[in-house]
Amino acid sequence: MRIHVVDHPLVAHKLTTLRDKRTDSPTFRRLADELVTLLAYEATRDVRTEQVDIETPVTATTGVKLSYPRPLVVPILRAGLGMLDGMVRLLPTAEVGFLGMVRNEETLQASTYATRMPDDLSGRQVYVLDPMLATGGTLVAAIQELIKRGADDVTAVVLLAAPEGVEIMERELAGTPVTVVTASVDERLNENGYIVPGLGDAGDRMYGAAE
Numbered sequence: 001m002r003i004h005v006v007d008h009p010l011v012a013h014k015l016t017t018l019r020d021k022r023t024d025s026p027t028f029r030r031l032a033d034e035l036v037t038l039l040a041y042e043a044t045r046d047v048r049t050e051q052v053d054i055e056t057p058v059t060a061t062t063g064v065k066l067s068y069p070r071p072l073v074v075p076i077l078r079a080g081l082g083m084l085d086g087m088v089r090l091l092p093t094a095e096v097g098f099l100g101m102v103r104n105e106e107t108l109q110a111s112t113y114a115t116r117m118p119d120d121l122s123g124r125q126v127y128v129l130d131p132m133l134a135t136g137g138t139l140v141a142a143i144q145e146l147i148k149r150g151a152d153d154v155t156a157v158v159l160l161a162a163p164e165g166v167e168i169m170e171r172e173l174a175g176t177p178v179t180v181v182t183a184s185v186d187e188r189l190n191e192n193g194y195i196v197p198g199l200g201d202a203g204d205r206m207y208g209a210a211e
């Protein structure tokens with residue numbers, strides 16, 4: 001597994017406002033959308049392309065277009081949904097699958113409540129979206145499912161990661177073709193499994209408390 005922390009002043013600026021507890025839901029959603037496009041620039045560095053012949057008004061030349069099979073983008077509901085539009089804006093040919101997952105707030109165990117994506121992902125590049133990599137339970141389970149279906153290149157785009165979650169991912173996904181792209185690896189997890197300093201509960205800050 002590879003991890004890439006995007007070090008850029010615009011990313012740091014937007015992330016700071018996202019972390020601020022005074023930031024309201026509409027602003028939080030807009031910033032998550034903007035941040036994912038900046039992270040996507042790095043996350044799609046190895047997106048597969050093929051050569052095409054075109055004619056400009058001046059001459060014939062060659063360029064590239066995104067290849068087939070199309071990349072698959074998989075937001076992890078709920079909070080990952082806030083990253084979907086920003087990602088598909090940059091990857092217009094992408095297909096979209098969905099994974100609904102929730103972490104039990106006491107045991108911190110992740111469980112899956114909805115899956116809607118192709119059974120066969122052989123030869124597909126997959127981009128998984130979730131703002132938070134905390135204990136890593138959610139992303140490890142999601143990526144294991146993608147690899148079981150044949151995905152041969154998985155990139156997780158996360159806004160924030162905890163060192164503990166990164167370590168678990170490295171251990172559980174060792175030897176797999178997985179890259180994590182994030183805006184920050186924060187200090188630690190607290191006793192409730194929240195990232196510190198973090199930004200709180202991403203799903204609640206985007207959409208309001210679920211219950």
Ligand SMILES: O=P(O)(O)OC[C@H]1O[C@H](OP(=O)(O)OP(=O)(O)O)[C@H](O)[C@@H]1O
Binds near residue numbers: 101102130133165
């Ligand atoms: O790394 P982990 O310890 O597994 O935690 C991270 C998960 O927790 C949050 O989702 P949550 O379960 O709160 O669901 P939600 O998006 O519906 O709020 C977050 O969006 C991740 O999916």
Ligand SMILES: O=c1cc[nH]c(=O)[nH]1
Binds near residue numbers: 193195196199200202
């Ligand atoms: O800090 C955290 C950890 C898990 N899920 C969140 O939304 N925030």
Ligand SMILES: [Mg+2]
Binds near residue numbers: 079201202203204
């Ligand atoms: Mg939540």
